[in-house]
Amino acid sequence: MAKLLLSLHLLAAIIAIGPVTVAASMFPRKAQAALAAADGGGAGAAESAASVRVLFRITQVYAGIGLAVPVLGIGTAQVMGVMGSPWLITSLVLTGLAALVLMFLVLPKQQAVVAALAGEPDADPVKAAGSLKQLTMGTGMFSLLWAVVTVLMVVRPGSSTHA
Template sequence: MTKFLLSVHVLAAILAVGPIAVAASVFPRIVRESAAADPAHRGGTAAFLHRVCRAYAVVGLAVPAFGLATGAQLGVLTDAWLLASIALTAGAAALLALAILPGQQRLLARTAGDAPAAADDGLRPAATRLGMLTGVFNLLWAVVVVLMIVRPGSTTGA
């Protein structure tokens, strides 16, 4: 059962977090380009990337669910490396839900008008900030992956 839970956990992480990492990373550049485009061609790709992030965020709930089930099965729920991974995962989830997704929504709303966005309307700094937040989100997940592989102090043999 442990191998099944671990397999589902890893697959869920790859298939859910991967698309979020890519779509969220590309979003700021695409929304800036979209803002300068003809209103008839505005927002389609950026809106699609936002939908990808939202949908996969829901699917991504399987990652910690199966991760906790795997940790319980292995008896490592109190190990420091796992507790650190849980805290980092919670931080990444909070960042996604409270900053990245709302930030994408705000930028989409700013670019929804009929006129091209002016260079000084604050779109660029907002998109840059969103890109930075996405970088932090991706970095948190990278650290979680390293912790899952290295498992410092683990007695399960890394």
């Protein structure tokens, strides 16, 4: 059972977290280009805005699918009897932090850019463009948190399972 859960946990991590990380990382650069094209009325403005919407949608959808990663991880840890291990607790805390960064920093700022590009009445393109540095920082933090979690999952400092 442990091998099945671990396999599902790893598949979920690869299939869900990878696309979120890539799409979120690409978003600020594409958003900057799309906002500049929209401001200048360039011919590629619609295409740039469409690519930004796709990246936002990928981030949203795969973030939802990514919820399976900690759920399957907790199930795996319970079956393996390592729920109280410091490396696992640290990984869960960092996973929670990554989820908070995604939910309260990355996705809202992406939504603001998408709304600005769509010309929504309450959207402020200048504010959206100004928040791109924060968005870049947020996506970097998200990626770094997941990188640390991945290392902890592989190295498992202090683990007694010797695997």
